[in-house]
Structures are given as structure tokens and as C-alpha cells.
Amino acid sequence: MPLYYDDLEPGQVFTLPARTVTETDLVNFAMLSGDWNPIHTDQEFTKGTIYGRPVVYGLFGVVMMTGLLDRSGLFSGSAMAMLDITDWRFEKPVFVGDTLHATVEIAGKRLTSGGDRGIVDRLFRIINQRGEVVQTGHIGLLIRCGPQSAENVS
Structure with missing residues (x-):
């Protein structure tokens, strides 16, 4: 079951699953982006x-x-749209073989004028296997209100 606007309160923290970064990930990202900068792709x-x-x-x-x-x-x-990415920081490098997970903290929320959806400010922290925060930043989300809220608006 997804979470809706009504389920979220500032200060809540959710932990996302983990995944290990592979050489294939790096090469596929280079191919997709077209960015073959040697800092990413040249061992020597x-x-x-x-x-x-x-x-x-x-x-x-x-x-x-x-x-x-x-x-x-x-x-x-429940998500309708990613609205923005702000204050994103690259705190530490990530390497092939690192296992990353993330946390999502609800940093704030507000209803939109229609009342059937809201905007949630989520603070993300990407964390490596050593417990180090490697990236952090905010991503805004346009999200539906709960099914009961939508019935009350109609």
C-alpha cells in the first residue's frame, strides 16, 4: 500500500532497500548519458x-x-510528479562495489489549493556500506491525498 499525503508527517524517516553498484551499472550509465569522461571510465x-x-x-x-x-x-x-531537486550535495565519492541504501525524511508538507493533493518536501540521504552519507538533498513530490480525503472533496 502506498503512502498518501495524509499518512505523512514532518520528521518521519523511511529506510529504502540496499543495492551494490556494479561495473555494468557504470558502463550502462556512460552509454545512456554519452559521458565517457576518463574520471569514470579509464582505470589508468x-x-x-x-x-x-x-x-x-x-x-x-x-x-x-x-x-x-x-x-x-x-x-x-500515490505519487503524481517529482517537482524539483534542491540543495543536492555530493558528499563523498561512490565506487564500483559500494553498497548503497537511502533514507527519506519528510521535511515538510502543504496542501495545494484544490485540497485533493499536496506537496511533500523529502530529504534524501544516500548512505554507503560504511554508514557514510555520500549524497544528500531535497526532492519535492506532488502526491495524492488519501482516498478518504478525495471523497470529502467531491
Whole structure:
């Protein structure tokens, strides 16, 4: 069962499932984006960088996190639209072999003028296997109110 606007309160935190980043993920992301920057794709080049090995694309973390969110089912069927991504920070690098999960904190919410939907500010934290936050930021969501709320509006 998905969560609706009425089910959410600021301060609630939900933990999403985990997933290990693979070499295939990195290559597929390079192919999809067309970004073959050597910092991500060239073992020899990266030996001379601060990372010493290829670093996974920053945006891959955001994309993977949305997949983990879908796997959780938290908003599947109640979400109407992603509204924005704000204050996104890349705190630490992600590498092939890292296992990532995420948390979602309800940072705020407000009803829209129609009263049958609301806007929820969600604070995401992507966390690696060492418990380090590697990315964080806010993603706004347009979401349906609960089925009972919708009946009251009609």
C-alpha cells in the first residue's frame, strides 16, 4: 500500500532497500548519458587522481536512489510528479562495489489549493556500506491525498 499525503508527517524517516553498484551499472550509465569522461571510465587515467580508481557518476546515485524508492513501494500509486531537486550535495565519492541504501525524511508538507493533493518536501540521504552519507538533498513530490480525503472533496 502506498503512502498518501495524509499518512505523512514532518520528521518521519523511511529506510529504502540496499543495492551494490556494479561495473555494468557504470558502463550502462556512460552509454545512456554519452559521458565517457576518463574520471569514470579509464582505470589508468584514474590511478593519477585523488581517487586512484574510477569514481561512479554523481547523478547515478540520484537515479539509483529513485529505483530504490520505487522498490520500497512507499509512493507507488500515490505519487503524481517529482517537482524539483534542491540543495543536492555530493558528499563523498561512490565506487564500483559500494553498497548503497537511502533514507527519506519528510521535511515538510502543504496542501495545494484544490485540497485533493499536496506537496511533500523529502530529504534524501544516500548512505554507503560504511554508514557514510555520500549524497544528500531535497526532492519535492506532488502526491495524492488519501482516498478518504478525495471523497470529502467531491
